[in-house]
Amino acid sequence: xxxxxxxxxxxxxxxxxxxxxxxxQDMNHNSMYWYRQDPGMGLRLIYYSASEGTTDxxxxxxxxxxxxxxxxxxxxxxxxxxxxxxxxxxCASSDRGATDTQYxxxxxxxxxx
Amino acid sequence: QKEVEQDPGPLSVPEGAIVSLNCTxxxxxxxxxxxxxxxxxxxxxxxxxxxxSGNKEDGRFTAQVDKxxxxxxxxxxxxxxxxxxxxxxxxxxSGSYQLTFGKGTKLSVxx
Numbered sequence: 330x331x332x333x334x335x336x337x338x339x340x341x342x343x344x345x346x347x348x349x350x351x352x353x354q355d356m357n358h359n360s361m362y363w364y365r366q367d368p369g370m371g372l373r374l375i376y377y378s379a380s381e382g383t384t385d386x387x388x389x390x391x392x393x394x395x396x397x398x399x400x401x402x403x404x405x406x407x408x409x410x411x412x413x414x415x416x417x418x419x420c421a422s423s424d425r426g427a428t429d430t431q432y433x434x435x436x437x438x439x440x441x442x
Numbered sequence: 443q444k445e446v447e448q449d450p451g452p453l454s455v456p457e458g459a460i461v462s463l464n465c466t467x468x469x470x471x472x473x474x475x476x477x478x479x480x481x482x483x484x485x486x487x488x489x490x491x492x493x494x495s496g497n498k499e500d501g502r503f504t505a506q507v508d509k510x511x512x513x514x515x516x517x518x519x520x521x522x523x524x525x526x527x528x529x530x531x532x533x534x535x536s537g538s539y540q541l542t543f544g545k546g547t548k549l550s551v552x553x
Contacts (some may be wrong), residue, residue, distance in 0.1 A: 333485075354505035360539060372486070372530065379539060387540070393509070419485055421508070424541075431541060433485035 330428050331355055333434035342410045350405040350437050352420030360423045361403035362387075362431065363395060365378075365416040372419065378403055410441045424430045445469050449543030450533055457553050465531035465544045468512065472542075475507050477516045480546065482530045489529070490516060492511040521551045531535040 336351045352395075354361065363375040364387075374387030378397040392414060394406045404442040407414060417438050446466045455461055472534075474493055478490035490505040492498045492514075498505045504517040514533070518525055531544040 359508075369545065370545040371448075372541075373541060377539060400553075421485075429534075429539070430488050430491065433487065435479075435485050436483075442480075 332373075332437060333420055333422055333432055335418075335437050336436040337437060338435070339438045341442065342407075343420070343442050346410050347406065347408050348373060348410065348439075349407075349440075350418055350420075351402070352404065352434060353402045354420075354422040354432070356422060356432065357400070358422035358432075359425050360429075361397065361406045362365070362423070363393075363403070364419045364421065364423040365389065365414075367416050372415065375405065375418075410439075413442045415439060415441045444542045445542050446509075446531065446533065449547055450481070450545055451551060452548040452551060454550045455521055457523060457551055459521050459523070459551075461516075461521050461549060461551075463516040463529050463531075464549050465533075466512055467514070467533060469533075469535070469542070470509075470512070471535040471538075473545075474534050475505070475514050476502075476532040476541070476544075477505055478530040478532060480530060482527075484529055508544050512535045523553050524549045526550045531553060 335353045359380045362377045363430045364372045376395040381400045420434040423431045477490040479489045480486040495509045502519045506515045528546040530546045533540045
């Protein structure tokens with residue numbers, strides 16, 4: 330039982346390049362989330378998916394797109410990377426049960442030059 | 443005013459000390475309160491979960507919620523070097539999927 334896994338762990342991009350961050354969970358959770366974490370800013374929600382087939386914007390969605398590929402997988406795409414997107418990206422999933430606890434992946438450290 | 447305020451520290455204490463970490467919030471709709479622990483270069487992990495007001499204890503950790511003051515606390519007794527991490531408070535309203543996080547307090551426990 331791996332929990333939430335993310336790939337890649339590290340990535341360096343040049344301004345204007347595109348990339349997709351992958352996330353998968355094996356806990357049979359319905360909901361999945363993408364956050365970014367920046368120094369002094371805390372964790373901010375980019376997009377979330379309440380269930381398979383649905384996605385919605387969070388606090389900071391500009392410059393990102395997401396795809397809920399199936400119940401297990403939720404990807405985050407940067408179409409044209411900008412230096413302001415340099416951050417650590419975390420994926421999370423939750424069971425939407427009584428506690429709705431969110432479980433986080435190990436993160437992807439992205440640098441945009 | 444930010445919805446959730448948390449002193450970023452850093453906080454440095456000697457091993458064995460009692461640690462008090464706090465957050466204040468402004469949204470009276472928040473009903474569920476959590477504390478996450480994040481080790482360096484790792485993802486956050488849930489440490490404590492509390493619904494509405496009151497106390498909850500788990501080993502050396504105690505979480506308190508005072509909804510009348512919009513104030514939550516995490517106490518760590520007999521702190522250990524392994525407790526050195528960043529502690530994030532998080533909260534959400536009833537029926538809401540979205541967590542609002544504090545910015546985190548970095549704690550160092552010195553042997």
